Amino acid sequence: MISVKGITKLYGDKKVVDDVSLSIAKGKITSLIGPNGAGKSTVLSMITRLLDNDSGEVLLEGDNIFTQPNTDLAKKISILKQSNHLELKITVRELIAFGRYPYSKGRLTKEDNALIDEAINYMELEQFEDRYIDELSGGQRQRAYIAMTIAQDTEYIFLDEPLNNLDMKHSVQIMQILRRLVRERNKTIIIVIHDINFASCYSDNIVALKDGEVAISGTKNEVIKKDILEEIYEMEINIECIMGHQICIYFDEHADATVDDFVKEQAQI
Amino acid sequence: MLKDHKNRLLLVLSIVTVIVIVFYMLFQIDFDILFYQLPSRGRRILSIVIVGVAIAVSTVIFQTIVKNRILTPSIMGLDSVYVFIQTSIVFIAGVSSPFLLNAHFNYFLSLGLLTLFTLFVFRYLFKLTKSNVFILLLIGIILGTFFGNLSTFMQQLISPDDFLVLQNTLFASFNVVNEDLMLLTAIILIIMLIIVLKDFHSLDVLALGRDGAINLGVNYDRKVSQLLVIVAILVSVSTALVGPIMFLGLLVVNIAHELFKTYKHIYLIIGTSLISIIALVVGQMIVQFVFQNSVEISVIINLVGGVYFIYLMLRRGRE
Ligand SMILES: Nc1ncnc2c1ncn2[C@@H]1O[C@H](COP(=O)(O)OP(=O)(O)OP(=O)(O)O)[C@@H](O)[C@H]1O
Ligand SMILES: [Mg+2]
Numbered sequence: 001m002i003s004v005k006g007i008t009k010l011y012g013d014k015k016v017v018d019d020v021s022l023s024i025a026k027g028k029i030t031s032l033i034g035p036n037g038a039g040k041s042t043v044l045s046m047i048t049r050l051l052d053n054d055s056g057e058v059l060l061e062g063d064n065i066f067t068q069p070n071t072d073l074a075k076k077i078s079i080l081k082q083s084n085h086l087e088l089k090i091t092v093r094e095l096i097a098f099g100r101y102p103y104s105k106g107r108l109t110k111e112d113n114a115l116i117d118e119a120i121n122y123m124e125l126e127q128f129e130d131r132y133i134d135e136l137s138g139g140q141r142q143r144a145y146i147a148m149t150i151a152q153d154t155e156y157i158f159l160d161e162p163l164n165n166l167d168m169k170h171s172v173q174i175m176q177i178l179r180r181l182v183r184e185r186n187k188t189i190i191i192v193i194h195d196i197n198f199a200s201c202y203s204d205n206i207v208a209l210k211d212g213e214v215a216i217s218g219t220k221n222e223v224i225k226k227d228i229l230e231e232i233y234e235m236e237i238n239i240e241c242i243m244g245h246q247i248c249i250y251f252d253e254h255a256d257a258t259v260d261d262f263v264k265e266q267a268q269i
Numbered sequence: 270m271l272k273d274h275k276n277r278l279l280l281v282l283s284i285v286t287v288i289v290i291v292f293y294m295l296f297q298i299d300f301d302i303l304f305y306q307l308p309s310r311g312r313r314i315l316s317i318v319i320v321g322v323a324i325a326v327s328t329v330i331f332q333t334i335v336k337n338r339i340l341t342p343s344i345m346g347l348d349s350v351y352v353f354i355q356t357s358i359v360f361i362a363g364v365s366s367p368f369l370l371n372a373h374f375n376y377f378l379s380l381g382l383l384t385l386f387t388l389f390v391f392r393y394l395f396k397l398t399k400s401n402v403f404i405l406l407l408i409g410i411i412l413g414t415f416f417g418n419l420s421t422f423m424q425q426l427i428s429p430d431d432f433l434v435l436q437n438t439l440f441a442s443f444n445v446v447n448e449d450l451m452l453l454t455a456i457i458l459i460i461m462l463i464i465v466l467k468d469f470h471s472l473d474v475l476a477l478g479r480d481g482a483i484n485l486g487v488n489y490d491r492k493v494s495q496l497l498v499i500v501a502i503l504v505s506v507s508t509a510l511v512g513p514i515m516f517l518g519l520l521v522v523n524i525a526h527e528l529f530k531t532y533k534h535i536y537l538i539i540g541t542s543l544i545s546i547i548a549l550v551v552g553q554m555i556v557q558f559v560f561q562n563s564v565e566i567s568v569i570i571n572l573v574g575g576v577y578f579i580y581l582m583l584r585r586g587r588e
Contacts, residue, residue, distance in 0.1 A: 045480075048484070049483065050479075050480045050483055050484070070483070070486040070487065070488050071486040072486075073486060074484065074485050074486025075486070078484060079480075079484050081480055084481075086476075086477065086478075087336070087338075088476055088477075088532040089526070089529075089530040089531055089532055090531075090532045094532070098473075098474065098477065098481075098485060099485075101470070101474055101485040101486070102485055102486040105470055105471075106469075106470025106471075106473065106474075107470070132530075152484075152485075
């Protein structure tokens with residue numbers, strides 16, 4: 001289990017993350033939601049030691065992450081950041097192979113190659129394997145990065161907006177793969193996600209951040225509620241149960257009116 | 270297949286390197302003074318290999334760390350500092366001073382000061398500017414101009430005769446290189462190479478950037494400081510040995526990137542080293558055989574390098 005105890009991050013004298021405490025349950029998908037600038041990425045970076053915190057601590061199975069050897073940690077925790085630019089001449093397969101670095105230190109074994117193949121398979125990247133990543137579309141590249149994280153084969157996987165750039169089919173596919181990783185390999189996945197309905201349909205637990213603080217944290221049924229979400233996002237949100245899922249509908253009421261006008265106009269012509 | 274291609278390229282470069290070296294050794298050889306000519310050319314080749322490799326390795330590592338392909342480790346005005354050191358010696362102690370004329374003194378003094386300066390720049394300025402390339406470049410230009418102007422000022426004050434002597438030390442040259450110092454530089458270079466190559470895979474990971482490297486379990490801050498010390502030492506030894514010539518690094522690393530199209534440092538380091546040796550030997554041939562030593566090799570390198578740099582900038586602008 002990962003427990004986060006009162007972590008705080010200051011930029012200047014602005015507290016962008018303020019006394020955030022969480023515990024991340026093993027073998028579950030936990031979604032981190034909240035408006036732009038709420039501090040989601042900052043929290044993720046602090047939990048995964050990419051960023052120093054100004055106070056508080058992060059415990060992995062009871063031990064502070066900063067006291068653990070880097071290589072050990074890299075076999076337990078992996079993180080994919082929100083945006084990844086690489087100006088490297090590197091192929092998809094070579095990028096994914098980086099995921100094995102904590103284990104093989106660059107000298108790939110047969111087992112490493114098998115795991116790389118598997119990650120390529122998972123992300124349906126077979127046809128792009130030998131292409132340079134700067135010659136791929138945004139979504140294809142994003143899938144290559146996710147595949148690298150999968151190849152790292154850690155117990156905890158942190159993904160910051162992994163559905164960035166992905167079309168519906170691949171978004172759904174990735175969420176299904178994440179579920180499969182949890183089910184079959186007992187992985188623990190923490191994912192920052194903006195599409196509230198993806199969070200609602202695919203996660204077990206949801207943590208909502210607002211203005212650097214935890215607004216609410218609980219199972220998805222405890223969080224996906226009209227009044228709670230409306231307060232977090234400061235807009236009208238309706239929730240319907242569709243095919244057993246709580247689906248948020250956050251339409252603009254005026255949208256229908258314009259459609260009506262448009263239909264009327266068309267009729268007059 | 271891709272790997273084969275790169276290995277073949279390395280093979281071709283090695284063969285070209287051997288060919289240019291043999292050509293240089295044997296061109297217009299005069300059998301009457303064979304025993305003078307061959308060792309003298311051999312010494313030049315040795316110093317070219319040492320300096321070429323030092324420049325190549327330091328530039329490759331430096332560019333990986335700063336994630337930029339148009340910077341070289343001397344960007345912070347290192348060459349001007351070298352000129353400044355040499356000018357100060359003449360200004361303060363005069364041309365007959367052992368500091369200028371005695372190769373050992375001069376080497377150790379320059380090496381010490383250059384290493385200190387480079388370490389200072391890497392340690393403090395990188396932190397201060399958060400490795401912002403533009404601010405770094407700006408400070409580099411300011412430092413370069415500052416030391417350059419100080420040197421020019423002192424050069425105005427010394428006698429014209431002293432100035433002529435001084436001028437000779439300000440250009441990189443492979444013509445008179447002290448054997449002991451060459452040996453010492455070679456030993457330092459080999460030690461640095463062993464440290465770097467022992468763990469060259471971690472360089473590949475560093476190219477992913479700080480977050481990517483930490484995620485894969487690399488102790489980023491420690492690794493980067495270690496590498497910057499190595500870069501500072503390599504840059505300083507080669508400058509102290511033959512004079513300011515770091516601009517070559519820009520040229521050869523970029524050619525290596527074009528040829529190899531890879532992020533793998535083992536190819537980049539070996540490839541850049543070979544290209545750098547080829548460039549220097551060819552440069553030396555032009556200086557020695559075409560111009561009969563009437564121009565300096567650094568002039569030729571700066572000319573070719575400068576044109577290539579402009580080409581790079583134009584191409585970047587278009588992309
Ligand atoms: N390096 C920095 N310096 C100063 N302020 C920063 C820095 N990084 C982030 N911030 C601020 O911290 C706050 C939280 O940023 P963070 O990236 O964690 O938000 P987020 O919840 O991930 O948002 P998004 O949904 O847009 O990705 C923002 O107000 C941002 O402006
Ligand atoms: Mg974010």
